[in-house]
Amino acid sequence: MTTSGPLLQVEGVSKDFFGTNVLSDINFNLEKGEILGLVGENGAGKSTLMNILFGMKVISSTGGYSGQILFEGKQTSFKNPLEALNSGIGMVHQEFSLIPGLTATENILLNSEPTRYNFLTELFGPRLSTLDRYEMQIRAIAAINKLGFRLDQDMLVSQMPVGHKQFTEISRELDRKNIKLLVLDEPTAVLTESEAQILLKSLKTLASDGIGIIIISHRLSEIMDITDKVVVLCDGKIIHTSKTSDTTVDKIAECMVGRSGVLESSKAHAQKEQAQKEIILKVENLWVDMPGEHIEDVSFDVIRGEIFGIGGLAGQGKLGIPNGIMGYFESGGNVYFSGKKCNLGNPREALDQEMAFVSEDRKGVGLLLDEPIDWNIVFTAMQTKDQFLKSYLWGLIKWRDSKAMSKVSKQYINELEIKCLNEWQHVRQLSGGNQQKICLAKAFVLDPKLLFVSEPTRGIDVGAKSIVLDTLRKINKQKGTTIIMVSSELEEMRGICDRIAIVDKGKIAGILPADSSSISFGKLMAGVGETL
């Protein structure tokens, strides 16, 4: 302990992206050898905070931040991640940043390899010196030993199980001589139970050596286990800071979900009478191989006429469910729609069975960006149902029925308040909210029996949000369309859905009525819920 005072001080840090506050007045301290748990929902501002700390380009290119960060008592503002690394801050990312064709050793020492001199370096510079394999081995083993996990230093990363990759990644940070602060983003998400235990134990050992650790996790049991201090972020504000020993899982879970005032409408809505409980969609043992949103084994029933919510944190697999059932990704298991078994893996068949999907990937899957609004709205109906076509010569020639297209487009433009010049405007020129409304209109034209909407309010403004949600509610009430809504916005879903399933680690952690308490939802997301 050469310098006194905290290792890291964050003082009054605020950040806005184009007028929207994503972080306001963040204050906390981290001592040497202390483990701090940073908890919060997706979009709570955790990653923005880390981006600021590491001087990522996204921050400076969007106008920087206010407030100050002191590292070892000195005010710092890193210009790029490399500067942060050189000052002794290491980051272990959620996605692996390892090179698959290199061994553990080569990855751990990537771009900091010890080298041997040869005469050519005089001519062409130090990059022509040869690698000192022996020294590399020694350093890699030393870094691995700090972790206390037996990792084969000669194994290729591409052949490693996931857990080993995580340990390789951490060893890489530990190889730096001056490492003082280590940030880990969801380090146990991909680990098995026993690997996670080893990791947590080694983190404690590292902390006892004087390294400060920030661990971002939504597994509250881990947070309770190893941290000294917990900071809960919600909507860009710190709403709870305390010593871990002074708080409880319930308290943290409640803070994490936040906004304890439950929307009144949800309660009224949830009491909607389910007259006859006919199951419209039955899902059994569904698996979906969607990269980043992988589903392992999911079973649930959806009742005709309800709005069924699917929530959970990003990367846990909630998006995999609609994408798998609609056949956009490789999937398997049994799915019955109106009692009939569905053939998975074929979007056309799903559409023919009168299921429709408003994708979360608006620009990639949802829209033909360089075509006019009316084309976009009727496109799927035209392809799958032969609507909006005039046929000539006994059906040999089919032409677009522009009048009918125009009529239906105008109707939806009015109904959904789509802001545009006219129905021929190209969709690319519209704002995100209006594009989302067109995606909805496109699904409504199909008049589906079951409608999947995925992240319907992501990236759109408040006004458009309420219109989108109102429209969904209306179509559910008036036409009796069953809706499955997948969203990261738990509060929104609680306002509109009847029941909500929470997905965690590729499985359903629980299904609760929408008016259940925030704490119980928070606990399900945090992996500490009671299984139902």
Next chain:
Amino acid sequence: MTTKNLQLKKLLTLDNAAHLLMRNTVPILFILISAMAIPLSEFSFSYLSQELMTRLIRNSFLVLSLLIPIIAGMGLNFGMVLGAMAGQVGLIFVTDWNIVGMPGVFLAMIISTPLAILLGLICGIILNKASGKEMVTGFVLAFFAQGVYQLVVLYGMGAIIPIERLTLVLSRGYGIRNTVNLIGIRSSLDSAISFDLGPVPIPVVTLFIIALFCLFVVWFRKTKLGQDMKAIGQDMHVAEAAGIRVLRTRIISIIISTVLACWGQIIYLQNMGTLNTYNSHEQIGMFSIAALLVGGATVSKAQISHVFVGVILFHLMFIVSPMAGKNLIGSAMLGEYFRGFVTYGVISAALVVHAWTRFKTNQRQRQHLRGN
């Protein structure tokens, strides 16, 4: 002993055998076709081995120059044509100044190297802008460079750039003739030190240079720069996050490749003895790339052994196919046609097989995520 047997059994599963076959589709195809064509061509063994030795020393250096960009993940460097052009410019000057023998060859290399570095730099910068589409960009770039080369050689030389020897210049007074006779430096490397091994003459110096190049590649892989390139070739973003200067390194790899291709073209032409001013460089890119692919290399993985296996198999086919065609159908034209057909066919087949293998490997890796 039993464990060894078990391991062997494990290796010999149907799945692994299929995998092995799949990965070597192209060379296997070539071996099969050659095995049929050799008896048909009625060439003697000594003639074939003579011819093969000639092709080996002509082409190996050029094909070897392709290795380094593949390590750096930039695919097959169609931009090597630019290096070949630089080499030819060097040869034209050396011929003009009437510098003969080995000094001529080395002087040509010295003159053309700065030009090759410049062209490699430009090529590298452009390929960086077209990251992920390096091959097709390089291909089109070579077409563009062809125009610039023609402008310089056909209009500039003799008019702006002084050329003394009238035999080099077209009768109108400027522009280089279609063929340049390289009699002064012809085979000067190959016959400097040479002995006969049975019917086959062995050119020691050229082989020594090629061996030196192979050693260079082996050594290069062990350097910091080589390791950086390997990392970049696998994942540019990760390499960048680790602080490796990705763009600069990629440019260096293209420059090295272009310079080596330039020297390779000079070695190639000193063996040929004549320079087809406007054609020699054209096919060299395509043939070298086809040869490397025939050897079993892919867009992302290539070894020294692929180079030699490739050159031997590809040129064996080249030598025997016209004669085999003639003996079979009575028309050498058919064999000639077959050559071109095979070259482009190999490149397409190799690219398709590569994409397909990658898809399959991906699928294999994700198998555990896909239910039971």
